[in-house]
Amino acid sequence: MKIPFIMTPGPTQVNERVRAAMAREATNPDLDASFFEFYKASCEKLKKIYNTEEDVLILGGEGILGLEAACASLIEEGDRVLCIDNGIYGKGFGDFAKIYGAEVVFFTGDYRRAIDVEKLEEFLKEDHDFKLATFVHCETPSGLTNPAGEIGELLNKYDILSIVDSVSSLGGEELEVDKWGLDLVISGSQKCISSPPGLTFVSVSKRAWETMENRKTPIASFYANLLIWKNWYRDKLFPYTQLSNNIYGNDVAFDILLEEGDYVKRHKEIAEMVRYSLISAGLELYPIEGHANTVTTILVPEGISFKDIYNTMLDEHNIMIAGAFEDLDGKVFRIGHMGENCYEEKLYITLKALDTTLKSLGADIKGSIHQYFARD
Numbered sequence: 001m002k003i004p005f006i007m008t009p010g011p012t013q014v015n016e017r018v019r020a021a022m023a024r025e026a027t028n029p030d031l032d033a034s035f036f037e038f039y040k041a042s043c044e045k046l047k048k049i050y051n052t053e054e055d056v057l058i059l060g061g062e063g064i065l066g067l068e069a070a071c072a073s074l075i076e077e078g079d080r081v082l083c084i085d086n087g088i089y090g091k092g093f094g095d096f097a098k099i100y101g102a103e104v105v106f107f108t109g110d111y112r113r114a115i116d117v118e119k120l121e122e123f124l125k126e127d128h129d130f131k132l133a134t135f136v137h138c139e140t141p142s143g144l145t146n147p148a149g150e151i152g153e154l155l156n157k158y159d160i161l162s163i164v165d166s167v168s169s170l171g172g173e174e175l176e177v178d179k180w181g182l183d184l185v186i187s188g189s190q191k192c193i194s195s196p197p198g199l200t201f202v203s204v205s206k207r208a209w210e211t212m213e214n215r216k217t218p219i220a221s222f223y224a225n226l227l228i229w230k231n232w233y234r235d236k237l238f239p240y241t242q243l244s245n246n247i248y249g250n251d252v253a254f255d256i257l258l259e260e261g262d263y264v265k266r267h268k269e270i271a272e273m274v275r276y277s278l279i280s281a282g283l284e285l286y287p288i289e290g291h292a293n294t295v296t297t298i299l300v301p302e303g304i305s306f307k308d309i310y311n312t313m314l315d316e317h318n319i320m321i322a323g324a325f326e327d328l329d330g331k332v333f334r335i336g337h338m339g340e341n342c343y344e345e346k347l348y349i350t351l352k353a354l355d356t357t358l359k360s361l362g363a364d365i366k367g368s369i370h371q372y373f374a375r376d
């Protein structure tokens with residue numbers, strides 16, 4: 001099987017060191033005392049990436065498990081939940097909240113811009129009787145990053161707990177969980193962390209633990225119950241068998257980021273270069289404002305189809321890019337520059353192939369996309 005060069009916004013390419021670590025000899029993670037220490041040490045690394053001193057968990061499951069577990073664990077029947085929505089994932093949070101009985105109120109922003117914090121503040125002045133709010137840090141389908149720090153501070157002003165989807169921002173965007181006062185911040189292994197899909201991460205504030213402990217009704221789930229994790233280290237007991245080899249690989253992925261240090265800067269610089277090159281060539285980006293540093297979403301030029309771009313990139317260049325779904329289906333294409341994908345040479349190869357592809361399909365490209373990139 002020929003493996004394409006994946007430049008999708010997750011899953012990303014996986015470093016050889018991570019793949020080698022996944023092949024480590026397996027232990028019994030339920031019984032081997034050293035595995036508990038290993039897991040704890042890996043959580044310490046994750047805390048550094050989250051910028052938190054609070055508890056963090058590494059759960060066996062894809063990012064969606066983390067999002068659903070956050071809702072299942074905090075929400076009780078009839079709770080008022082504010083769903084801050086300016087994209088597909090932001091809106092989808094409302095559905096999770098409803099499953100667990102929330103009365104959901106939407107604050108809907110412009111889908112092509114980051115959340116307008118002033119407008120949110122005006123909204124909250126009128127109505128702030130919410131137990132919690134959900135929002136997405138980076139809206140991966142549209143390529144937008146929301147000002148999570150300002151939103152967090154605003155929610156704290158009104159004592160509203162926060163559930164934050166940082167699946168595609170952790171490790172690529174600035175994220176200060178403690179400084180910004182965020183309660184449950186969810187991420188995953190296959191985006192900027194760049195280990196294979198299979199793990200989801202959650203940071204849990206003290207308030208969030210207390211809220212779970214003081215519920216009137218039990219959490220209506222087992223796998224999506226965060227509270228059963230509270231004392232895993234004290235009791236040396238995991239709620240279920242851990243995905244040990246995923247965790248081995250993922251731990252090395254944490255190391256790679258931490259060894260580098262300023263990975264946010266790398267993402268910022270590459271993202272700016274990518275946007276500059278595309279815009280210089282006459283292409284239009286989907287976001288008008290609030291562009292993400294981990295993914296770029298581009299409008300499909302008039303007269304050509306997404307399918308043709310995708311297929312030509314794959315068939316002629318062996319490079320896999322992505323489209324998007326729901327309302328954006330067929331209208332945009334996306335290049336992921338997160339984690340392991342976010343290196344100059346990988347973007348150069350991708351943009352060069354894109355330049356050839358778009359020109360062969362008859363798009364009106366000014367100059368050469370990759371040359372703008374190389375000269376920037």
Ligand SMILES: *Cc1c(COP(=O)(O)O)cnc(C)c1O
Pocket residue numbers: 010062063064089136138139140141165167168188191
């Ligand atoms: C990738 C991603 C998730 C995880 O969900 P999948 O659709 O299953 O990949 C959740 N939230 C955001 C913002 C993501 O980018």
